[in-house]
Amino acid sequence: MIFKALKSSDGFTYLAALLLVVVMGIMLGAASQSWTMIMQREREKELLFRGAQIKDAIARWNKGGAGVRPMPLSDLKALLKDPRSTSSIRYLRRLYTDPLTNKEWTPITEQSKGIIGVHSTSEEQPLKQDFSDYPADSTEFK
Numbered sequence: 086m087i088f089k090a091l092k093s094s095d096g097f098t099y100l101a102a103l104l105l106v107v108v109m110g111i112m113l114g115a116a117s118q119s120w121t122m123i124m125q126r127e128r129e130k131e132l133l134f135r136g137a138q139i140k141d142a143i144a145r146w147n148k149g150g151a152g153v154r155p156m157p158l159s160d161l162k163a164l165l166k167d168p169r170s171t172s173s174i175r176y177l178r179r180l181y182t183d184p185l186t187n188k189e190w191t192p193i194t195e196q197s198k199g200i201i202g203v204h205s206t207s208e209e210q211p212l213k214q215d216f217s218d219y220p221a222d223s224t225e226f227k
Contacts, residue, residue, distance in 0.1 A: 122212075128184045129213055132205060135181040139164075139190070139203050142176035147198070150174075157199030161192065185209065 142164045149155055153169050167174040183190050183205045190203035 131184040159199050
């Protein structure tokens, strides 16, 4: 009677399938964490790109040009088509949203200069903590 129970293979397939499901769950969990990290890095990379585009547009706005009178920037929408000029001067093609929150940027203002920059409203801790991979003479991300 005892020997027959040891030779029986009933339930082996069920246990093998159960073990396979557990292993697959562990692997999918690890892949999910990796995917989340990859997506966070990509959003931060896009955040830096969009922020640099807006920073450059604000610098060009403040620089002015021929026939454009100096005026503080009061709204980011003015970067789409300069209201100070009779010609169609565009500093940005479109207003980018914050890629971390998918909301509008929060403008950084100074009393005399108007908008001097933007920042994200995200409360998350950034993955990128230093900018040593940028050129040393780059003032873009100091």
